[in-house]
Amino acid sequence: MKVAIIQFPGSNCESESIYAVRRAGMEPVEFLWNQEHDELKNFDGYFIVGGFSYEDRSRSGIIASLDPLLTALKAENEKGKPILGVCNGAQILVESGIVPGLADYAVGHHTKDFGVVAGMALAVNKRVKDGRVLGTGFYNSWSNVQLSAPSERSAFTRHMKPGEFINIPVAHGEGRFTMPDELLAELIVKNQTVFRYCDDRGEISSEFPVNPNGSMHNLAAVCNAAGNAMAMMPHPERTPNGQAIFTSMREYVEKEKTITMKNVTDNFRPTVMEISEYKPEPNSTELVIGLIITDNEAGTVKNTLRRLNIDAEITKYIHWEISADDPATIVASPACRDELFNSNKEKIVQLGSTAPVACGDRGTMESTNALQNDNTAYLLVRYREDFVGQSKQYVLENRLGVSGVKKITKGTLWKISAPSDRIEEIVSKVISSRILFNQFSQGCFKYI
Numbered sequence: 001m002k003v004a005i006i007q008f009p010g011s012n013c014e015s016e017s018i019y020a021v022r023r024a025g026m027e028p029v030e031f032l033w034n035q036e037h038d039e040l041k042n043f044d045g046y047f048i049v050g051g052f053s054y055e056d057r058s059r060s061g062i063i064a065s066l067d068p069l070l071t072a073l074k075a076e077n078e079k080g081k082p083i084l085g086v087c088n089g090a091q092i093l094v095e096s097g098i099v100p101g102l103a104d105y106a107v108g109h110h111t112k113d114f115g116v117v118a119g120m121a122l123a124v125n126k127r128v129k130d131g132r133v134l135g136t137g138f139y140n141s142w143s144n145v146q147l148s149a150p151s152e153r154s155a156f157t158r159h160m161k162p163g164e165f166i167n168i169p170v171a172h173g174e175g176r177f178t179m180p181d182e183l184l185a186e187l188i189v190k191n192q193t194v195f196r197y198c199d200d201r202g203e204i205s206s207e208f209p210v211n212p213n214g215s216m217h218n219l220a221a222v223c224n225a226a227g228n229a230m231a232m233m234p235h236p237e238r239t240p241n242g243q244a245i246f247t248s249m250r251e252y253v254e255k256e257k258t259i260t261m262k263n264v265t266d267n268f269r270p271t272v273m274e275i276s277e278y279k280p281e282p283n284s285t286e287l288v289i290g291l292i293i294t295d296n297e298a299g300t301v302k303n304t305l306r307r308l309n310i311d312a313e314i315t316k317y318i319h320w321e322i323s324a325d326d327p328a329t330i331v332a333s334p335a336c337r338d339e340l341f342n343s344n345k346e347k348i349v350q351l352g353s354t355a356p357v358a359c360g361d362r363g364t365m366e367s368t369n370a371l372q373n374d375n376t377a378y379l380l381v382r383y384r385e386d387f388v389g390q391s392k393q394y395v396l397e398n399r400l401g402v403s404g405v406k407k408i409t410k411g412t413l414w415k416i417s418a419p420s421d422r423i424e425e426i427v428s429k430v431i432s433s434r435i436l437f438n439q440f441s442q443g444c445f446k447y448i
Contacts, residue, residue: 004031012051020237024246037072050087061091090231101224120179123441126214138173149191155252175233195221278445285327313417374420378447
């Protein structure tokens with residue numbers, strides 16, 4: 001009984017994953033992203049391990065989810081073989097659409113009005129207690145996760161009882177399940193909300209530290225409609241406490257012959273997010289930052305698009321919008337500059353008609369009229385909850401003594417370049433690929 005331990009560049013949990021599978025009486029076999037994908041059919045099950053595939057470039061899990069390996073894995077999924085994704089593996093399953101399992105793996109498609117449809121996202125952590133955000137980003141601790149579905153509901157829960165909980169590690173920065181309320185309601189009805197965070201008495205509380213990341217419905221793991229694939233953010237493989245998940249997987253392989261693949265629902269249709277034109281806040285200024293050093297993230301996005309037969313040049317900028325009583329003075333201050341960009345590896349970029357900013361002696365400025373070219377387009381992507389911008393504002397006001405700042409918003413500005421007679425088509429395909437944003441954790445704007 002062989003289980004493929006699937007790894008991408010940046011995966012780092014293969015050792016404990018191998019041990020957990022072996023302890024359950026199965027044979028773990030390391031399977032790298034660049035092996036012959038046709039070999040996947042020779043395995044009885046699959047485990048996409050945790051880590052930081054492709055350094056989480058663009059966002060966690062998206063680059064790996066667009067790898068041709070996932071196409072082959074979907075074929076095995078449709079045979080009913082068990083697929084477990086833990087931590088980064090869970091992010092990959094969600095971005096690929098294997099979980100939650102909407103019709104035709106619906107995670108995104110493009111409409112004539114620049115609309116994108118998606119199912120769910122694993123957003124940046126948000127640790128909330130008494131209505132206050134105590135912290136965001138990476139969190140490493142132990143949490144209780146409770147089985148909140150019938151034991152036979154998934155391939156990974158057969159050796160647990162409903163209401164039973166296990167104490168296992170959490171170690172992630174983007175583990176907050178986020179989705180439309182309508183989809184969550186469907187998942188609850190269909191018992192796909194497999195594991196939920198709980199306290200030491202088995203009580204569900206949305207407060208930190210019981211809920212370590214602010215996940216909707218305290219979700220720690222979600223399965224697909226058929227129950228053979230599960231996306232789980234905590235790490236059951238790192239402790240014997242989680243071993244029931246792997247012995248359940250073995251029993252499923254031994255006893256289950258075939259399953260009927262089905263969609264989450266025929267009623268739920270993901271909503272379309274329109275990509276509107278970016279409009280800065282009144283009384284604000286913009287700061288666009290480019291890299292002096294090689295931008296590996298933009299290079300990875302470009303290479304991934306090329307593999308999808310989308311031939312475009314990609315440039316990435318950091319975009320800051322600073323709202324203040326006197327935004328120009330704020331931006332020109334050394335404290336602001338030192339906090340918002342590193343002049344040793346970054347530079348201020350003047351794009352087209354954006355308002356000029358004073359450089360002073362902090363870094364260099366590059367000026368370009370690229371916004372006016374027929375062969376370029378810009379998309380501004382922002383997290384719907386901009387914790388980085390909030391943090392920068394706090395530091396400027398409370399640690400560096402910069403007064404008058406009303407709001408700081410961070411975004412990523414993607415420049416897409418292609419032949420002028422194909423630019424609209426190329427931009428359409430880039431949006432369709434979902435590589436730049438997930439609509440449930442991020443917003444996207446046409447930057448003109």
